[in-house]
Amino acid sequence: MAVKHLKMKEGGRVEFPIGKGGKSIYINYDWCKGCGVCIAFCPKEVFDASALEQPVPTRIEDCTQCMICVHGCPDFAIVISDTSGKAKMHPEAELIAKSNAK
Numbered sequence: 001m002a003v004k005h006l007k008m009k010e011g012g013r014v015e016f017p018i019g020k021g022g023k024s025i026y027i028n029y030d031w032c033k034g035c036g037v038c039i040a041f042c043p044k045e046v047f048d049a050s051a052l053e054q055p056v057p058t059r060i061e062d063c064t065q066c067m068i069c070v071h072g073c074p075d076f077a078i079v080i081s082d083t084s085g086k087a088k089m090h091p092e093a094e095l096i097a098k099s100n101a102k
């Protein structure tokens with residue numbers, strides 16, 4: 001199902017509060033290529049596809065924070081914040097960031 005109100009490209013990193021434990025799903029729409037992996041593999045069917053095939057968490061209240069979407073995104077475009085507000089990075093993205101910092 002396409003989400004009509006997101007026909008226009010969302011820019012940058014967008015926060016979607018989950019509403020449990022102060023956590024949020026952050027989606028970087030500049031990095032997302034619309035491959036659909038997160039939409040297909042979310043066990044709770046949290047996402048609908050926008051007109052650009054990018055994920056929109058229309059059923060975010062069902063999110064169990066299982067992290068499948070975070071770990072499955074090939075472009076590191078999804079993160080879920082921890083309770084301190086610090087975003088959890090994809091493990092490989094974290095390694096890349098650490099090696100770039102050296």
Ligand code: SF4
Nearest residue numbers: 042063064066067069
């Ligand atoms: S964390 Fe799990 S339940 Fe939540 S949106 Fe991602 S895949 Fe779906």
Ligand code: SF4
Nearest residue numbers: 032033035036038073
């Ligand atoms: S898996 Fe990543 S790149 Fe693919 S649609 Fe989801 S957010 Fe976009």
